[in-house]
Amino acid sequence: MFLPGSDRFGGRTRLFCSVQIGMYMNGFLIYVAKRFGQFVFVVVTGVTLAFLIAHFSPVDPVEQTLSLVTNFGATDPRSVEILRASLRELYGTEGSMISQYFVFWGRVIRGDFGPSLSAFPTPVMTIISRALPWTIGLLTLATIISWVIGNLLGAIAGYFRTSRSIKIVGLLVMALQPIPTYITGLTLLIIFGFLWPILPISGGAQLNLEPAASWGYISSVIQYGTLPALTLVLVGMGGWFVSMRSLVSNIVTDDFVVYSELAGVPSRTVFSKYVARNAMLPQVTGLALSLGNVFGGAVIVEFIFNYPGIGKLMVAGIYAGDYSLVLGVTTFSVIAVATAVFLIDILYPLIDPRVKLG
Amino acid sequence: MFKVLRDLLRYNREFLFGTLLILIIVAIVIASFFAPYDEMATYAVIPDMPPGPEFWLGTNSRGQDMFWQLAASMRNTLMFGIVVAVISRIIAIVVGLVSGYVGGKTDQIIMAFNDTLGALPNIPILLLLVFVLRDQMTWGVLAFTAAMLGWTHDSRLIRSVALSLRTREFTRHAAFSGMRTGQVLLREHLPYVMPIVFFTTMNNLIWAIGLEVTLSILGFSDINRPTIGGMIYWANAHSAMVAGIWWWIAVPMIAVVILFLGLFLLAMSVNEYIDPRSRLARMGA
Amino acid sequence: MSQVLDFKPAAGTSADVLTIKDLKAYYINDMFGVRREVRAVDGISLTVRRNEVYGIAGESSSGKTSLIKTLAGAIRPPMQVVGGSVKFDFGGKHIDVYAEPRKMQAARWQNLSYIMQGSMSVLNPVRRIKHAFNDFAFRHMGLDRRAFRQRVESHLQKLGLDPNVLEAFPHQLSGGMRQRVTIALATVCEPEFIIADEPTTALDVLVQQDVLGLIKEVQGRLGSSIVFVTHDMSVHAAITDRLAIMYAGRLAEEGPTQAMFDNPQHPYTAHLIASLPRIGDVSTRKSLAGRPPSLANPPSGCRFHPRCPIAIDRCSKEVPEMLPSAIGGRVACFRAGEIAVK
Numbered sequence: 015m016f017l018p019g020s021d022r023f024g025g026r027t028r029l030f031c032s033v034q035i036g037m038y039m040n041g042f043l044i045y046v047a048k049r050f051g052q053f054v055f056v057v058v059t060g061v062t063l064a065f066l067i068a069h070f071s072p073v074d075p076v077e078q079t080l081s082l083v084t085n086f087g088a089t090d091p092r093s094v095e096i097l098r099a100s101l102r103e104l105y106g107t108e109g110s111m112i113s114q115y116f117v118f119w120g121r122v123i124r125g126d127f128g129p130s131l132s133a134f135p136t137p138v139m140t141i142i143s144r145a146l147p148w149t150i151g152l153l154t155l156a157t158i159i160s161w162v163i164g165n166l167l168g169a170i171a172g173y174f175r176t177s178r179s180i181k182i183v184g185l186l187v188m189a190l191q192p193i194p195t196y197i198t199g200l201t202l203l204i205i206f207g208f209l210w211p212i213l214p215i216s217g218g219a220q221l222n223l224e225p226a227a228s229w230g231y232i233s234s235v236i237q238y239g240t241l242p243a244l245t246l247v248l249v250g251m252g253g254w255f256v257s258m259r260s261l262v263s264n265i266v267t268d269d270f271v272v273y274s275e276l277a278g279v280p281s282r283t284v285f286s287k288y289v290a291r292n293a294m295l296p297q298v299t300g301l302a303l304s305l306g307n308v309f310g311g312a313v314i315v316e317f318i319f320n321y322p323g324i325g326k327l328m329v330a331g332i333y334a335g336d337y338s339l340v341l342g343v344t345t346f347s348v349i350a351v352a353t354a355v356f357l358i359d360i361l362y363p364l365i366d367p368r369v370k371l372g
Numbered sequence: 373m374f375k376v377l378r379d380l381l382r383y384n385r386e387f388l389f390g391t392l393l394i395l396i397i398v399a400i401v402i403a404s405f406f407a408p409y410d411e412m413a414t415y416a417v418i419p420d421m422p423p424g425p426e427f428w429l430g431t432n433s434r435g436q437d438m439f440w441q442l443a444a445s446m447r448n449t450l451m452f453g454i455v456v457a458v459i460s461r462i463i464a465i466v467v468g469l470v471s472g473y474v475g476g477k478t479d480q481i482i483m484a485f486n487d488t489l490g491a492l493p494n495i496p497i498l499l500l501l502v503f504v505l506r507d508q509m510t511w512g513v514l515a516f517t518a519a520m521l522g523w524t525h526d527s528r529l530i531r532s533v534a535l536s537l538r539t540r541e542f543t544r545h546a547a548f549s550g551m552r553t554g555q556v557l558l559r560e561h562l563p564y565v566m567p568i569v570f571f572t573t574m575n576n577l578i579w580a581i582g583l584e585v586t587l588s589i590l591g592f593s594d595i596n597r598p599t600i601g602g603m604i605y606w607a608n609a610h611s612a613m614v615a616g617i618w619w620w621i622a623v624p625m626i627a628v629v630i631l632f633l634g635l636f637l638l639a640m641s642v643n644e645y646i647d648p649r650s651r652l653a654r655m656g657a
Numbered sequence: 658m659s660q661v662l663d664f665k666p667a668a669g670t671s672a673d674v675l676t677i678k679d680l681k682a683y684y685i686n687d688m689f690g691v692r693r694e695v696r697a698v699d700g701i702s703l704t705v706r707r708n709e710v711y712g713i714a715g716e717s718s719s720g721k722t723s724l725i726k727t728l729a730g731a732i733r734p735p736m737q738v739v740g741g742s743v744k745f746d747f748g749g750k751h752i753d754v755y756a757e758p759r760k761m762q763a764a765r766w767q768n769l770s771y772i773m774q775g776s777m778s779v780l781n782p783v784r785r786i787k788h789a790f791n792d793f794a795f796r797h798m799g800l801d802r803r804a805f806r807q808r809v810e811s812h813l814q815k816l817g818l819d820p821n822v823l824e825a826f827p828h829q830l831s832g833g834m835r836q837r838v839t840i841a842l843a844t845v846c847e848p849e850f851i852i853a854d855e856p857t858t859a860l861d862v863l864v865q866q867d868v869l870g871l872i873k874e875v876q877g878r879l880g881s882s883i884v885f886v887t888h889d890m891s892v893h894a895a896i897t898d899r900l901a902i903m904y905a906g907r908l909a910e911e912g913p914t915q916a917m918f919d920n921p922q923h924p925y926t927a928h929l930i931a932s933l934p935r936i937g938d939v940s941t942r943k944s945l946a947g948r949p950p951s952l953a954n955p956p957s958g959c960r961f962h963p964r965c966p967i968a969i970d971r972c973s974k975e976v977p978e979m980l981p982s983a984i985g986g987r988v989a990c991f992r993a994g995e996i997a998v999k
Contacts, residue, residue: 195582348493
C-alpha cells in the first residue's frame with residue numbers, strides 16, 4: 015500500500031509545510047501544521063487505497079462502457095477505437111500505473127472526476143456538489159445532537175447516580191444502541207409514515223419548492239430531514255451515553271472533584287465546571303475518531319428515506335455501474351472525513367489548556 | 373474460570389439474559405444443520421403462507437420456509453461475523469502487544485499507521501470494493517477486507533494494556549530470566565489482555581454483522597446464499613411490506629435484534645465484571 | 658472575621674472545636690453474593706481543642722484517611738457511618754455533621770477547610786486558579802468582586818505567592834507552588850478548623866520544610882485548629898501539640914506530643930518513635946513482625962496483639978479501653994507504660 019511515490023509525496027508536503035511555517039510563528043501554528051501533516055497523510059493513504067482498489071479490479075471500466083455502448087447496435091470499428099481512446103483518457107487508464115497514479119492525483123486536486131456515466135455528460139463533481147449539502151447538513155446536525163444529548167445524559171447518569179428517572183432514561187437509551195440502524199430507521203418509517211403520518215418519509219424537501227433562503231423552503235427541509243436525523247440520533251446516542259457515564263463515574267473519584275465537594279461548592283457547579291468540563295475532553299477526541307464510521311449510517315438512512323445525499327448517490331451509482339461517480343464519491347468522502355477530523359483537532363487546544371503547543 | 377462464569381450467571385442479570393438470548397441463537401444455528409430443504413432452493417414450499425402450525429414462521433414469496441431460511445441465514449451471518457472477528461482479533465492483538473511492549477520509535481510508526489487506517493471511512497471503501505469486484509465479490513473477500521478495516525480501534529486498547537504491563541514487576545522478571553519477547557508476550561501478557569479481547573470481540577462481532585446486514589440490504593453481497601441482511605433484501609425486492617407478508621421482514625429483524633442484544637449484554641456485563649474498580653470493591657480493598 | 662480568634666473560650670462555648678464520640682464507619686460491599694464489611698473506623702472518640710494542632714499518625718491501612726473523610730462528612734457509598742457522632746463547635750455555631758447535613762454544607766470552607774494530599778490533582782486542570790478561589794470562597798466572604806480579588810491577592814502575598822498565579826493553570830505551577838496555593842485556598846476564609854491530609858508527602862525535603870513553616874505561621878495567625886494527618890513521625894514532632902496514634906481502625910494512644918516522644922505508653926507508639934533515625938544512633942532498627950491487619954477480618958481483642966512484643970494472654974481475648982495515661986493523655990493497652998524506648 016505504501017508506494018514509493020505516495021510516501022515521498024506525502025512526506026515532502028509535510029516537510030514543506032513545517033519548514034514554511036517555521037519557528038517564527040507561535041506554538042499554535044506549529045500545532046496546526048503538525049495536524050495538517052497528519053491530515054495530508056490520511057488523505058494520501060485513502061486516495062491511494064481508492065486508486066489501488068479501482069485499478070486492480072478485474073473489470074476494466076473502459077471495456078465495460080464500450081460494451082454497453084456497442085450493445086445498442088452495430089458500430090464501425092474506427093468509431094469504437096476513437097471512443098476507446100477518449101474513454102481511456104477520461105478514465106485515466108492510459109500509460110503506466112505510476113503515470114496513471116499521478117494523473118489521478120492531478121484530477122483529485124482539481125476536483126475533476128470526469129463525467130458521470132449514468133448522467134452523461136454532467137461532471138461527477140457537479141452531481142456530488144448537489145448532493146453534498148444534504149448529507150453534510152444531515153450528518154453534522156445528527157452527529158452533534160446525538161453527541162450532546164448522549165454525553166449530557168451520560169454525565170447526569172454518572173454523577174447523579176441515585177436518581178430514578180435517569181436510570182430509566184439510561185436503560186432506554188442503552189436499549190437502542192445495539193439495534194441496527196436499518197431497523198430503527200424502518201421502525202420510525204412505519205410509525206411516522208403509516209401509523210401516525212405526520213412527517214414526510216421520502217425526499218429532501220417538498221418537490222415543488224424552489225431552493226431558496228425562504229422560510230417555506232427551510233421549514234420544508236427541516237420537516238423532511240427530521241426522520242433521517244432522528245434515526246441517526248437514536249442510533250448514536252447510546253454509545254456516547256455509555257462512555258460518558260463511565261468517564262464521569264471515574265472522574266467523580268478524582269481528587270479535584272472530591273476537593274470541590276469538600277469545599278461545599280454547589281452540586282450544579284461541580285457537575286458542570288468540574289466533572290463535565292473534564293469528561294468532555296476524551297469525548298471530543300472520540301468524536302473525531304468516530305467520524306470514519308458516520309458515513310455508513312448516512313448510507314442506510316438515505317436509502318430508507320430516499321434522502322438526496324451522497325450516500326444515496328453512491329448506492330445509485332453502484333446500481334448503474336457508474337465508475338466515475340463511485341470513484342469520485344469514495345475519494346471525496348475520504349477527503350471530507352479527514353477534513354472534519356482536522357477541524358476538530360485544531361479546535362481541541364481551545365478547550366484543553368494542557369495540550370502542548372509547538 | 374468456570375467459577376467466574378458461574379458467578380456471572382448467578383448474580384449478574386445482564387449476563388444471564390445475554391447468555392439466554394445467545395443460546396436461542398445458537399439453537400437456531402444448530403437447527404440449520406438439520407434443514408430438510410437446500411438453503412438456496414426457491415419455490416420448495418407453498419409461497420406466502422402466514423406463520424402457523426405447518427410452517428412455524430410462515431413462508432416467503434420465493435417459496436422458502438422462513439424458519440429454515442432463518443436458521444441458515446443466522447448460520448451464514450454468524451460465520452461471516454466470526455471470521456471477521458477472529459482475523460481482526462489476531463491482527464489487533466499482534467499489533468497492540470508488539471507496539472505496546474516494544475515501544476519507542478517502532479511503536480510510534482505502528483501507531484501512526486494504525487491511526488491513519490482508522491481515520492479512513494470504512495463504508496465508502498467497502499462500497500468501492502463491492503463495485504469494482506461486482507460478481508466476483510465473494511463472502512471470503514468481503515470478510516477479509518472487513519477484517520482489514522476493523523482492527524485499528526482495538527489494537528489501540530490492547531496496546532495501552534501492554535504499555536501498562538510493560539513496566540510492571542513480573543515483566544521485568546520474565547525479561548531478566550531470559551524469556552524472549554515473543555514468549556513474554558504470549559505467556560505473561562496474554563492472560564491480562566484476554567478480558568479486553570473478549571469485550572472487543574463482542575463489539576467487533578456486532579460491527580461485522582451490522583456491516584453484512586447493511587451491505588446485503590443494499591444488495592451488494594452474494595444474495596443467493598441466505599443471510600440475515602439478504603432476507604431483508606429479498607423482502608424489499610418483493611415489496612413484502614406492501615403485499616402484506618409482514619413476517620418476511622419481521623422475522624430477520626427480530627432475529628438480529630435478539631442476536632445484537634445478546635452480544636451487547638454479554639459485552640457490557642463482562643466489561644463491568646472485569647472493571648478494576650468493581651473488582652477491587654469485591655475483594656474488599 | 659478578620660481578627661484572630663480569642664484564646665479564652667467565650668461564655669457558653671466549650672474549648673473543644675471538634676467532638677467525636679464512638680464513631681464507627683464501615684465500607685459495606687454486597688456484590689456477586691459476597692458481603693464484606695471493612696471496618697475502617699471502629700469506635701473512635703476524641704476531641705480537638707481550639708487553637709491547637711492535633712496530629713493523627715498511623716500506618717497505611719490504619720484507617721486514618723477514612724477517619725478524616727468521615728470527620729469532614731465526605732464519605733460516599735459504599736462507605737457509611739454505622740454509629741457514633743461527629744460534632745463541631747465553630748465559635749458558638751454547633752453542628753452535628755450527620756444529623757444536620759445542610760447546616761454542615763453551609764459551613765464548608767467558611768468554618769471547615771481541607772488541605773489535601775497530593776497537590777498534583779487537587780485543582781481543576783481545565784480552569785485557572787482564580788476560578789478555584791471564586792468557586793470555593795467567594796460566596797462566604799460577602800464582598801463584591803473587586804474587593805474579593807484584592808483580598809485574595811493580599812492573602813496570597815502574605816503566603817509568599819505572586820498574585821499573578823491566579824491567572825495560571827494548575828499544570829503550569831511547580832509542586833511546591835501548587836501546595837502553597839492549596840494552603841492559601843484553604844485559609845482565605847479564615848476557618849476555625851482545617852484538616853491537613855498528608856500535605857507534605859510526595860514533596861522533597863526542602864519544600865516540605867517550607868510548607869510546614871507556612872502552615873505553622875498561618876495557624877498561629879488565624880488561631881485555627883488543625884488536624885494534621887501523616888504517617889511521617891518527624892513531621893508530627895515538628896508541628897503538632899497533641900498526637901493520636903491510630904491502629905487498625907482504633908486509637909492506640911493519644912497525648913501531648915513531646916511527652917509521647919519522650920515516654921510512649923503504648924508498644925505501637927514506642928515502635929513508631931523508635932523507627933525514627935536519630936543522629937549519632939548506629940543501632941540497627943528492628944521491624945515489627947507480621948503485617949497490618951485486614952480491616953475486614955481484624956484480630957480479636959486488642960488488634961495489635963499479633964505483632965506486639967509484650968502481648969499477654971488477655972490481649973487476644975479482651976478489647977482494651979482508652980484510659981488516662983501516665984503522661985497526661987489516653988492509652989488503650991493492658992500493659993501501658995511497660996515498654997521502654999531504646
